[in-house]
Amino acid sequence: VQLVQSGAEVKKPGASVKVSCKASGYTFTTYPINWVRQAPGQGLEWMGRIRVSHGMTKSSQRLQGRVTMTTDTSTNTAYMELRSLTSDDTAVYYCAKSRGVMGGSFDFWGQGTLVTVSS
Amino acid sequence: QSALTQPASVSGSPGQSITISCTGTSSAIGGSYLVSWYQHSPGKAPKLVIYDDIKRPSGVSVRFSGFKSGNTASLTISGLQAEDEADYYCCSFGVNIDVIFGGGTKLTVL
Numbered sequence: 001v002q003l004v005q006s007g008a009e010v011k012k013p014g015a016s017v018k019v020s021c022k023a024s025g026y027t028f029t030t031y032p033i034n035w036v037r038q039a040p041g042q043g044l045e046w047m048g049r050i051r052v053s054h055g056m057t058k059s060s061q062r063l064q065g066r067v068t069m070t071t072d073t074s075t076n077t078a079y080m081e082l083r084s085l086t087s088d089d090t091a092v093y094y095c096a097k098s099r100g101v102m103g104g105s106f107d108f109w110g111q112g113t114l115v116t117v118s119s
Numbered sequence: 120q121s122a123l124t125q126p127a128s129v130s131g132s133p134g135q136s137i138t139i140s141c142t143g144t145s146s147a148i149g150g151s152y153l154v155s156w157y158q159h160s161p162g163k164a165p166k167l168v169i170y171d172d173i174k175r176p177s178g179v180s181v182r183f184s185g186f187k188s189g190n191t192a193s194l195t196i197s198g199l200q201a202e203d204e205a206d207y208y209c210c211s212f213g214v215n216i217d218v219i220f221g222g223g224t225k226l227t228v229l
Contacts, residue, residue, distance in 0.1 A: 058217075105171070105212065
Protein backbone atom coordinates (compact mmCIF):
# COMPACT_ATOMS: atom_id res chain seq x y z
CA VAL A 1 0.00 0.00 0.00
CA GLN A 2 1.28 3.43 -0.89
CA LEU A 3 -0.21 6.92 -0.77
CA VAL A 4 1.73 9.57 -2.69
CA GLN A 5 0.77 13.21 -2.25
CA SER A 6 1.32 16.26 -4.40
CA GLY A 7 4.08 18.75 -3.72
CA ALA A 8 4.34 21.77 -1.46
CA GLU A 9 2.17 24.82 -2.13
CA VAL A 10 2.40 28.50 -1.28
CA LYS A 11 -0.87 30.40 -1.33
CA LYS A 12 -2.04 33.91 -0.52
CA PRO A 13 -4.73 34.57 2.08
CA GLY A 14 -8.19 34.13 0.61
CA ALA A 15 -7.05 31.67 -2.03
CA SER A 16 -7.82 27.96 -2.30
CA VAL A 17 -5.51 24.94 -2.35
CA LYS A 18 -6.10 21.47 -3.73
CA VAL A 19 -3.93 18.57 -2.56
CA SER A 20 -3.91 15.19 -4.27
CA CYS A 21 -3.24 11.72 -2.89
CA LYS A 22 -2.61 8.85 -5.32
CA ALA A 23 -3.23 5.40 -3.89
CA SER A 24 -1.76 2.07 -4.97
CA GLY A 25 -1.41 -1.46 -3.67
CA TYR A 26 -5.02 -2.03 -2.63
CA THR A 27 -8.58 -1.73 -3.97
CA PHE A 28 -9.07 2.03 -3.82
CA THR A 29 -12.86 1.95 -3.65
CA THR A 30 -13.01 -0.32 -0.60
CA TYR A 31 -11.64 1.93 2.15
CA PRO A 32 -12.30 5.56 3.11
CA ILE A 33 -9.61 8.19 2.69
CA ASN A 34 -9.14 10.68 5.50
CA TRP A 35 -7.38 14.03 5.62
CA VAL A 36 -5.38 15.09 8.68
CA ARG A 37 -3.29 18.22 9.16
CA GLN A 38 -0.64 19.47 11.56
CA ALA A 39 0.03 23.17 11.97
CA PRO A 40 3.52 24.23 13.11
CA GLY A 41 4.01 23.38 16.78
CA GLN A 42 0.51 21.92 17.03
CA GLY A 43 -0.99 18.46 17.20
CA LEU A 44 -2.82 16.40 14.63
CA GLU A 45 -6.24 17.57 13.47
CA TRP A 46 -8.70 15.39 11.59
CA MET A 47 -10.26 17.29 8.71
CA GLY A 48 -12.68 14.77 7.27
CA ARG A 49 -13.10 11.58 5.29
CA ILE A 50 -14.59 10.37 2.04
CA ARG A 51 -16.04 6.92 1.47
CA VAL A 52 -14.63 6.27 -1.95
CA SER A 53 -17.20 3.66 -2.97
CA HIS A 54 -20.08 6.16 -3.06
CA GLY A 55 -18.45 9.54 -2.55
CA MET A 56 -20.11 10.27 0.80
CA THR A 57 -18.10 12.75 2.83
CA LYS A 58 -17.98 13.88 6.44
CA SER A 59 -15.92 16.89 7.40
CA SER A 60 -15.06 18.16 10.85
CA GLN A 61 -17.42 20.69 12.33
CA ARG A 62 -14.59 23.21 12.46
CA LEU A 63 -13.88 23.06 8.73
CA GLN A 64 -17.37 22.34 7.43
CA GLY A 65 -18.16 24.62 4.53
CA ARG A 66 -14.52 25.30 3.65
CA VAL A 67 -13.26 21.83 2.75
CA THR A 68 -14.25 19.62 -0.16
CA MET A 69 -13.07 16.03 -0.56
CA THR A 70 -13.39 14.17 -3.85
CA THR A 71 -11.96 11.12 -5.58
CA ASP A 72 -11.20 10.01 -9.13
CA THR A 73 -11.58 6.26 -9.23
CA SER A 74 -10.16 6.10 -12.75
CA THR A 75 -6.78 7.21 -11.40
CA ASN A 76 -7.10 6.02 -7.77
CA THR A 77 -6.58 9.58 -6.59
CA ALA A 78 -8.19 11.48 -3.73
CA TYR A 79 -8.33 15.25 -3.55
CA MET A 80 -8.81 17.74 -0.73
CA GLU A 81 -9.63 21.36 -1.51
CA LEU A 82 -9.55 24.01 1.22
CA ARG A 83 -10.99 27.44 0.47
CA SER A 84 -10.69 30.93 1.98
CA LEU A 85 -7.21 30.24 3.30
CA THR A 86 -5.78 32.15 6.26
CA SER A 87 -2.39 31.96 7.94
CA ASP A 88 -3.97 29.53 10.41
CA ASP A 89 -4.22 27.01 7.56
CA THR A 90 -0.44 26.83 7.21
CA ALA A 91 0.22 23.19 7.97
CA VAL A 92 1.39 19.82 6.71
CA TYR A 93 -1.58 18.02 5.20
CA TYR A 94 -1.74 14.21 5.20
CA CYS A 95 -4.05 11.75 3.52
CA ALA A 96 -4.58 8.49 5.37
CA LYS A 97 -6.38 5.27 4.51
CA SER A 98 -8.92 3.90 6.96
CA ARG A 99 -8.22 0.38 8.16
CA GLY A 100 -11.87 -0.64 8.02
CA VAL A 101 -14.43 -0.30 5.25
CA MET A 102 -16.63 1.91 7.45
CA GLY A 103 -13.73 3.99 8.78
CA GLY A 104 -11.77 3.62 11.95
CA SER A 105 -8.05 3.88 12.49
CA PHE A 106 -5.61 5.05 9.84
CA ASP A 107 -3.24 2.29 8.77
CA PHE A 108 -1.39 3.93 5.89
CA TRP A 109 -0.45 7.56 5.43
CA GLY A 110 0.81 9.77 2.64
CA GLN A 111 4.14 11.55 3.02
CA GLY A 112 2.51 14.90 3.74
CA THR A 113 2.12 18.12 1.78
CA LEU A 114 3.26 21.45 3.22
CA VAL A 115 0.84 24.27 2.52
CA THR A 116 2.08 27.74 3.40
CA VAL A 117 -0.36 30.64 3.47
CA SER A 118 1.43 33.96 3.29
CA SER A 119 0.91 37.36 1.74
CA GLN B 120 -8.66 22.46 23.29
CA SER B 121 -8.81 18.75 22.57
CA ALA B 122 -11.58 16.65 24.12
CA LEU B 123 -8.91 13.99 24.74
CA THR B 124 -6.28 14.93 27.33
CA GLN B 125 -2.75 13.57 27.22
CA PRO B 126 0.29 14.54 29.30
CA ALA B 127 2.48 16.98 27.40
CA SER B 128 5.59 14.91 27.98
CA VAL B 129 6.90 11.68 29.44
CA SER B 130 10.41 10.34 29.69
CA GLY B 131 12.19 7.13 30.52
CA SER B 132 15.57 5.47 30.32
CA PRO B 133 16.42 2.71 27.86
CA GLY B 134 14.96 -0.60 29.01
CA GLN B 135 12.33 0.99 31.23
CA SER B 136 8.57 1.04 30.61
CA ILE B 137 6.44 4.13 30.22
CA THR B 138 2.69 4.65 30.01
CA ILE B 139 0.89 7.50 28.26
CA SER B 140 -2.68 8.20 29.31
CA CYS B 141 -5.52 9.58 27.23
CA THR B 142 -8.56 10.78 29.14
CA GLY B 143 -11.81 12.03 27.72
CA THR B 144 -15.47 12.41 28.38
CA SER B 145 -17.90 9.54 27.89
CA SER B 146 -18.97 11.19 24.66
CA ALA B 147 -15.43 11.14 23.32
CA ILE B 148 -13.84 7.92 24.43
CA GLY B 149 -16.12 5.79 26.59
CA GLY B 150 -18.21 2.78 25.63
CA SER B 151 -18.36 2.02 21.94
CA TYR B 152 -15.73 4.52 20.87
CA LEU B 153 -12.55 2.90 19.60
CA VAL B 154 -9.13 4.30 20.41
CA SER B 155 -6.02 4.13 18.28
CA TRP B 156 -2.49 5.40 18.91
CA TYR B 157 0.00 6.93 16.49
CA GLN B 158 3.75 7.44 16.68
CA HIS B 159 4.89 10.62 14.92
CA SER B 160 8.53 11.53 14.37
CA PRO B 161 9.59 14.88 12.86
CA GLY B 162 9.54 14.86 9.07
CA LYS B 163 7.79 11.51 8.88
CA ALA B 164 4.20 10.41 8.44
CA PRO B 165 2.42 9.21 11.57
CA LYS B 166 2.51 5.47 12.18
CA LEU B 167 -0.32 3.38 13.62
CA VAL B 168 0.90 1.43 16.65
CA ILE B 169 -2.38 0.42 18.37
CA TYR B 170 -5.95 0.19 17.01
CA ASP B 171 -9.33 -0.83 18.41
CA ASP B 172 -8.12 0.00 21.94
CA ILE B 173 -5.74 -2.95 22.34
CA LYS B 174 -4.81 -4.44 18.96
CA ARG B 175 -1.34 -4.20 17.47
CA PRO B 176 -0.87 -3.95 13.68
CA SER B 177 1.32 -6.44 11.92
CA GLY B 178 4.92 -5.35 12.11
CA VAL B 179 4.60 -3.24 15.23
CA SER B 180 6.83 -4.33 18.09
CA VAL B 181 5.26 -6.39 20.88
CA ARG B 182 6.73 -3.77 23.22
CA PHE B 183 3.72 -1.59 22.39
CA SER B 184 0.45 -2.36 24.17
CA GLY B 185 -2.87 -0.59 24.61
CA PHE B 186 -5.55 -0.61 27.29
CA LYS B 187 -8.85 1.13 27.88
CA SER B 188 -11.10 1.34 30.88
CA GLY B 189 -14.05 3.66 31.11
CA ASN B 190 -13.06 7.07 29.80
CA THR B 191 -9.31 6.50 29.90
CA ALA B 192 -7.08 4.76 27.39
CA SER B 193 -3.38 4.17 27.76
CA LEU B 194 -0.36 3.21 25.68
CA THR B 195 2.49 1.34 27.32
CA ILE B 196 5.91 0.97 25.75
CA SER B 197 8.11 -1.57 27.47
CA GLY B 198 11.84 -2.02 27.06
CA LEU B 199 12.28 1.57 25.88
CA GLN B 200 14.65 2.09 22.98
CA ALA B 201 16.14 5.26 21.58
CA GLU B 202 14.12 4.79 18.39
CA ASP B 203 10.88 5.11 20.40
CA GLU B 204 11.52 8.82 20.95
CA ALA B 205 8.67 10.58 19.15
CA ASP B 206 5.34 12.27 19.67
CA TYR B 207 2.42 9.97 20.45
CA TYR B 208 -1.22 10.75 19.78
CA CYS B 209 -4.35 8.98 20.89
CA CYS B 210 -7.37 9.13 18.62
CA SER B 211 -11.02 8.29 19.18
CA PHE B 212 -13.56 7.06 16.63
CA GLY B 213 -17.27 6.70 16.91
CA VAL B 214 -20.02 6.05 14.41
CA ASN B 215 -20.91 9.17 12.45
CA ILE B 216 -19.05 11.58 14.70
CA ASP B 217 -15.93 13.65 14.24
CA VAL B 218 -12.66 11.86 14.78
CA ILE B 219 -10.83 13.34 17.76
CA PHE B 220 -7.08 13.43 18.36
CA GLY B 221 -5.51 13.98 21.74
CA GLY B 222 -3.11 16.87 22.13
CA GLY B 223 -0.06 14.62 21.83
CA THR B 224 2.67 13.49 24.21
CA LYS B 225 6.36 13.98 23.60
CA LEU B 226 8.33 10.91 24.64
CA THR B 227 11.97 11.49 25.52
CA VAL B 228 14.31 8.54 25.93
CA LEU B 229 16.96 9.69 28.38
